[in-house]
Amino acid sequence: MSSYLELRNVSKIFGTVIALKDVSVSIPLAEVTCILGDNGAGKSTLIKVLSGVHKADEGEYLINGAAVHFESPREALDSGIATVYQDLAVQPLMSIWRNFFLGNERHSGGMMKIAEQKQIVREQMDLMGIKLRDVDQAVGTLSGGERQAVAIARAIYFGAKILILDEPTSALGVKQAGVVLRYIAQTKQRGVGVVFITHNPHHAYLVGDSFYLLNRGQILDRHEKANVAIDELIREMSGGAELEMLAHELKDIH
Amino acid sequence: MTISNDERVVQRSFVRKVLGRPELGAALGTILVWVTFAIIAGSVFIGVDGIRNYTAVAADIGVLAVAVALLMIAGEFDLSVGSTIAATGMVTALLSIQYGINLWLSLFISALFAVCIGLFNGWLTVSTGLPSFIVTLGMMFGLAGLTIGVTRLITNRTQLGGLQDTPGYTSAVKFFGSKIDGFSVTVIWWVLLVVIASVVLTRRRFGNWIFGTGGNLDGARNLGVPTSRVRISLFVGTALASWLVSTTQLITFSGTDVLRGTGKEFEAIIAAVIGGCLLTGGFGSVVGAALGALLFGMVKQGIIFAQIDSDWYKFFLGVMLVSAVLINNSFRKRVVGSSK
Numbered sequence: 001m002s003s004y005l006e007l008r009n010v011s012k013i014f015g016t017v018i019a020l021k022d023v024s025v026s027i028p029l030a031e032v033t034c035i036l037g038d039n040g041a042g043k044s045t046l047i048k049v050l051s052g053v054h055k056a057d058e059g060e061y062l063i064n065g066a067a068v069h070f071e072s073p074r075e076a077l078d079s080g081i082a083t084v085y086q087d088l089a090v091q092p093l094m095s096i097w098r099n100f101f102l103g104n105e106r107h108s109g110g111m112m113k114i115a116e117q118k119q120i121v122r123e124q125m126d127l128m129g130i131k132l133r134d135v136d137q138a139v140g141t142l143s144g145g146e147r148q149a150v151a152i153a154r155a156i157y158f159g160a161k162i163l164i165l166d167e168p169t170s171a172l173g174v175k176q177a178g179v180v181l182r183y184i185a186q187t188k189q190r191g192v193g194v195v196f197i198t199h200n201p202h203h204a205y206l207v208g209d210s211f212y213l214l215n216r217g218q219i220l221d222r223h224e225k226a227n228v229a230i231d232e233l234i235r236e237m238s239g240g241a242e243l244e245m246l247a248h249e250l251k252d253i254h
Numbered sequence: 255m256t257i258s259n260d261e262r263v264v265q266r267s268f269v270r271k272v273l274g275r276p277e278l279g280a281a282l283g284t285i286l287v288w289v290t291f292a293i294i295a296g297s298v299f300i301g302v303d304g305i306r307n308y309t310a311v312a313a314d315i316g317v318l319a320v321a322v323a324l325l326m327i328a329g330e331f332d333l334s335v336g337s338t339i340a341a342t343g344m345v346t347a348l349l350s351i352q353y354g355i356n357l358w359l360s361l362f363i364s365a366l367f368a369v370c371i372g373l374f375n376g377w378l379t380v381s382t383g384l385p386s387f388i389v390t391l392g393m394m395f396g397l398a399g400l401t402i403g404v405t406r407l408i409t410n411r412t413q414l415g416g417l418q419d420t421p422g423y424t425s426a427v428k429f430f431g432s433k434i435d436g437f438s439v440t441v442i443w444w445v446l447l448v449v450i451a452s453v454v455l456t457r458r459r460f461g462n463w464i465f466g467t468g469g470n471l472d473g474a475r476n477l478g479v480p481t482s483r484v485r486i487s488l489f490v491g492t493a494l495a496s497w498l499v500s501t502t503q504l505i506t507f508s509g510t511d512v513l514r515g516t517g518k519e520f521e522a523i524i525a526a527v528i529g530g531c532l533l534t535g536g537f538g539s540v541v542g543a544a545l546g547a548l549l550f551g552m553v554k555q556g557i558i559f560a561q562i563d564s565d566w567y568k569f570f571l572g573v574m575l576v577s578a579v580l581i582n583n584s585f586r587k588r589v590v591g592s593s594k
Contacts (some may be wrong), residue, residue, distance in 0.1 A: 042292060089476055091469030093537040102466045103477030105459040112459055138274070 003028045004193055005050070005081065005162050009102050011061030012045050019045040020217045023059070027162055029193040032184060034204035036212035036237050043197050046214065050195065051083035052076030084168065088151040096132065097121045099139050100154050124153045127190075128183055142171050145179035151222030153181055156192055163187060164195040169189030169203050181207050200235040213237060276530025276538050279582040280545035283528065283574060287549055291556035299559045303435070307526040307559075308576070310438035310550025314499055316544055317440065318522035319529070320447045323543035324455065325488040326526050329468035329535025332492040334375060334393035335522055339515025340402045342368050343500035347510045350420040352409060357422035365497050371397065372493030376486030386489075394519065404511045415509030422507070431505035440502045444544070452540040464488070468535025508540035508586075524571070525550055528578040549574065 003026035012020040027033045037043045048054040049061075052070035059207050060067050063079055070076045073083070090099050097114075100121045106113045121135045126187040128149045139147060148168050155163055165184070169177040184207045188196050198204050204211060211228065213236050222234060272278065291299045298304055318335055327330055343365040349360035374395055379386040405412060417423060432439045455461035466474035467481045475481045496515070504510045527533065528549060529542030553570050 020371055076480065087473065089467055089470065089473035091473065091536055093532070094465050094469055098462055098465060102462055102474060103479045105462055107459045110458050110460065112462065134271075138270075173539075227564065 004064060004169055006060075006062040006065075007049070007056075008060040008062065010049060010056040010061070012049060012054060013057050013100075018217055020049065020056075023214075023217075023219050025212055025219065027193050027195055029161060030188055030191045031209040032188050032194045032196055032207050034196045034211045035200055035209035036198060036211055036233065038199055038237065040216075041214045042217040043199075043214060044166075045217075047085075047164060047197060049085065050164055052202070076195060077158075080159055081164065082155035082160035082162070083164040083166065084148070084151045084155055085166050086168075086171070088147055090139045090147055090151060095136045096125075096139055096142070096150060097135040098125070099150060100123065100157075120157070124157050125149065128153050128186060143176060145176035147182075148172075148180050149183050152187060156187060156190065160192060160219050162193045162195060164197065166197050167199070168196070169198065169200060173242055177203060197203055199237075201230065201237050205230045205233060259512040276582065276586075277542035277545060278585055279532070280529045280549060282554070283578050284545050284549050287552050287556065287574075291552060291560055293560075295556060295559035298431045299556055303351055304555070304559060306436045306438075307536075308551040308555040309441050309548075310551075311554050312548045313438055313440040314502070315518070315521050315525050315550050316444040316547035317447055317499050318492070318495050318518060319525035319543040320444070320451045320540055321488070321492040321527060321549045322519075322522040323526040323531050323538055323540055324451055324464060325485075325492050326531045326533070327468050327535060327538040328464045328485055328488050329471065330379060330485055330488065331376065331390060332489060332521045333387065333390040334371065334397060335396035335496050335519035336515040336517055337394045337401070337519075338368060338371050338493050338496035338498040339518055340510075340512055341371070341397050341509040342497045343504045343514050344388060344401050344405055344414070344512060346404070346501065347414040347417065348408060350422075351414050351416055351509075354420065356425050357417070357420050358447070359422075361426065364501075365494065368435065368493040368497035369490055372490030373486060375493070376489035379489070380482040380485055390526040398512075399514075401581070405512050405586045412511065412513075413511035417504065417508040423508075426505055429472070429500045438502075440499075442549075443498060443502070448540055448544045455540055460484070467535060468532075468537075470536070521550065524575050528575060530582050546578075547587055551576075 005027040007023055007025050010020055011018065022231075023042075023046065025033070025035070035043060035046065038078060045054065049056050052073045052075055055071075057068065061070070062068070063081075068079065069179050076083075091102070092100070098120045099111075099118050106117055106120075120133045122132055125132050125135075125169045130146060130149055139150060139186065152163065152165075168184070172180060184194055184196060188207075196204060196208060206226075209225050211223045211225075211233060213222070213233075223233070256409060276579070295304075322335065345364040345367050346357070346360045349355045350357045351364060351497060371393065375386070375390055378384070379389045382389075402412060405414075428439075430439065434442065444450045455464060463474070463481075463484045466477070466479050467484045469480055496518075499518070500515060524547035526538065526543040528546035529539060529544065531538030531543060550571075553574065554567060557564055557567050557570065
């Protein structure tokens with residue numbers, strides 16, 4: 001298995017807190033790599049290292065096998081590493097097409113090519129399975145899932161090879177989460193490597209190809225989809241033995 | 255199955271589109287005020303003399319409101335507009351009246367001075383992260399005090415007159431103090447600025463950056479928008495608009511005083527807010543702000559035409575402001591806030 005992006009024995013320390021320790025992950029193209037972890041597991045730090053916001057204190061960051069040192073998220077972006085944060089970096093009161101091209105406007109001499117931009121947005125959203133009649137509407141009028149779709153489509157259009165999604169389903173209802181999972185599957189089919197960061201093993205299991213379990217800043221385990229059942233993921237994620245003990249304790253109370 | 259039955263097709267009717275326009279409140283208000291004064295005051299208000307009269311008042315506020323609207327859409331305030339009017343006017347007047355410098359050169363120097371004020375406001379806001387409300391409030395008082403202090407120090411007075419005797423005055427009057435077919439030349443500046451600013455905001459890349467900066471500063475910065483440059487240039491914009499207004503007033507009245515422009519910052523902000531600009535940034539329109547300024551001019555002069563005691567002007571203004579914002583808010587909520 002060849003991976004596009006790889007972290008080798010990465011550690012990140014803030015003052016006296018070890019946020020990440022000896023973390024190794026490899027992320028291939030055209031697959032969904034899930035990183036599962038509870039609150040405080042180190043998911044946010046891992047995202048920030050992957051997206052170029054933080055530099056690792058130890059370990060290597062490899063792209064296509066070559067070590068890289070990103071100084072800013074912009075540099076990571078130029079290497080095809082795009083991150084969609086929970087706030088999606090969208091402006092709810094701005095129209096869909098304005099949001100889509102913000103910071104990357106198509107223009108000649110400063111005048112935006114508005115018709116062309118609108119056409120591109122329509123096509124790109126169509127590829128995600130959303131038929132937009134009016135790209136002039138404000139992003140705020142879209143549902144949570146559709147906003148995710150805009151952010152994902154934008155990242156792919158501007159050349160993402162690896163798409164990092166920070167808890168894309170956590171704020172959504174069951175139906176909307178299902179819609180987002182479908183976008184993730186579509187993104188994978190288009191050859192983009194997806195890093196799906198979540199605390200929800202159910203969502204991860206539906207679309208993931210491989211699963212990393214992150215706990216207290218360390219990778220506990222790694223599974224391929226073929227070799228793991230959902231129950232095992234849930235058990236490991238929720239602290240396994242701890243949860244069984246809790247179950248016993250609760251049984252005693254009842 | 256028709257396409258409109260597909261649950262993933264997002265659509266919006268024409269009516270909702272109109273209701274979502276930022277200019278709506280100001281447009282309705284303008285019509286309402288016009289009709290009201292047309293009934294009360296009659297032909298003096300409706301006729302061309304009336305139009306000449308209230309557009310002259312509207313143009314002064316309008317020039318400022320255009321620049322202030324752009325700045326507000328980018329998420330910032332400028333409360334130093336009035337003080338900048340007083341200061342730049344006094345710089346021009348001192349140089350030409352006191353020291354006999356050619357008026358055009360004085361105007362150039364005071365314009366540079368305005369640019370410096372804008373750069374300072376912008377730089378301090380961007381680099382310290384302080385709210386621009388505080389930064390420009392400081393500038394408002396600091397600059398006002400400086401203007402009074404320096405003027406009295408040099409001339410021992412607080413007002414200067416006699417600009418008509420300075421070299422360059424006759425040619426400058428054509429651009430800043432004349433009337434064309436009875437209309438104030440400022441109206442032409444105003445219309446010109448509305449057109450330019452509107453094109454910049456809606457069609458140019460820079461306009462997209464303005465919306466992005468005001469809507470989500472960090473998000474826009476992460477997407478590569480030069481948010482600091484955007485904000486600093488817009489502060490320079492409001493300062494230059496203040497310079498233009500001070501120049502037209504200085505040349506029209508062939509003199510100025512240290513309190514000229516006091517309170518103009520609020521009039522410009524009110525016009526922009528009536529015109530649909532959000533106080534929190536990220537939303538608004540130049541045309542709306544222009545309509546807000548027109549509304550302003552109509553009420554201010556309409557009250558005089560209708561022979562109502564002008565004491566009531568500020569009362570009408572307050573009522574207008576709050577009702578226009580209420581209208582804008584409720585429509586925007588209906589259109590944008592209705593997330594499915």
